[in-house]
Amino acid sequence: GDLDARVKVVTGDETGSLAQAINDLAADLKVYRDTRREFLANISHELRTPMTYLEGYTKILKENLYQSEAEKEQYLDIIQQESVRLNHLINDLFELSKMEEGKFSLNQEWIDLREVVENIHHKVSLKAKEKGVIFAFTIEEDVSLVFGDGLRMEQIFSNLLDNAIRYTDQGIISLNIKSLQPYEILIEIIDTGNGIPKEDLSYIFERFYRVEKSRSREHGGTGLGLAIVKQLVEIQGGTIQVFSELGKGTRFEIRFPVTSKKGNGGEEL
Numbered sequence: 001g002d003l004d005a006r007v008k009v010v011t012g013d014e015t016g017s018l019a020q021a022i023n024d025l026a027a028d029l030k031v032y033r034d035t036r037r038e039f040l041a042n043i044s045h046e047l048r049t050p051m052t053y054l055e056g057y058t059k060i061l062k063e064n065l066y067q068s069e070a071e072k073e074q075y076l077d078i079i080q081q082e083s084v085r086l087n088h089l090i091n092d093l094f095e096l097s098k099m100e101e102g103k104f105s106l107n108q109e110w111i112d113l114r115e116v117v118e119n120i121h122h123k124v125s126l127k128a129k130e131k132g133v134i135f136a137f138t139i140e141e142d143v144s145l146v147f148g149d150g151l152r153m154e155q156i157f158s159n160l161l162d163n164a165i166r167y168t169d170q171g172i173i174s175l176n177i178k179s180l181q182p183y184e185i186l187i188e189i190i191d192t193g194n195g196i197p198k199e200d201l202s203y204i205f206e207r208f209y210r211v212e213k214s215r216s217r218e219h220g221g222t223g224l225g226l227a228i229v230k231q232l233v234e235i236q237g238g239t240i241q242v243f244s245e246l247g248k249g250t251r252f253e254i255r256f257p258v259t260s261k262k263g264n265g266g267e268e269l
């Protein structure tokens with residue numbers, strides 16, 4: 001009776017699927033180990049590069065191996081840039097590992113994206129102006145509040161807009177916030193920059209993936225920015241996609257669900 005119902009006879013078919021499941025698990029474990037190994041190798045490489053600069057240029061300065069004051073200044077600048085990069089890299093790594101371990105706390109509340117943008121607008125405009133590109137921002141009237149972490153939202157927007165400025169030499173970068181009634185908010189970050197080759201598009205959210213290594217380095221990039229952005233969007237319940245055309249520009253689309261339509265005169269759903 002009872003026992004018979006619980007003890008299942010393992011048929012040949014089931015042995016097969018059990019073996020298949022074990023094989024799949026072993027394959028997953030291998031992918032996990034390989035990814036981990038690759039990640040550690042990447043970190044070592046990323047840390048070694050600035051360390052090499054720091055060591056080399058400190059030695060030159062210490063042994064007075066420079067020809068002029070101007071040259072000395074130049075070396076000091078490099079040392080400073082590389083220290084900043086190293087610091088940035090360590091912070092980014094720390095953030096990512098916290099997020100991946102789930103040890104990351106969000107201060108979620110009902111936030112107005114208009115305010116989020118107001119907080120970063122000045123900084124972004126300044127950077128855009130320095131680069132000679134235009135920064136345009138639009139938000140639809142009826143965009144409702146989002147349940148999220150305001151500071152993390154600022155970080156998402158800043159990261160994507162910084163990239164947009166970094167990889168655009170002329171034209172416009174824009175941030176548009178729209179309401180896809182009634183359940184979704186769409187945030188677009190669009191630039192008229194150099195774009196991303198098709199073959200690279202599916203990798204750009206991966207840690208340390210860079211299309212142009214030299215350009216990224218030049219700007220103090222760590223190759224972790226988009227990996228962090230993706231995590232930040234996803235832990236707040238959103239999704240992110242990228243569309244790009246080489247030589248024309250890039251568009252990032254972020255979608256957040258609207259679970260309850262509070263504020264802005266709206267009523268609870």
Ligand code: ADP
Pocket residue numbers: 163164167191193194195196204209210211212216217220221222223224225226227250
């Ligand atoms: P990085 O610190 O190198 O900018 P990210 O993770 O922020 O690292 O971006 C990964 C790579 O994606 C960049 O190195 C760059 O090649 C590419 N990328 C990101 N944003 C843009 C953009 N708006 N236009 C063109 N390429 C971009």
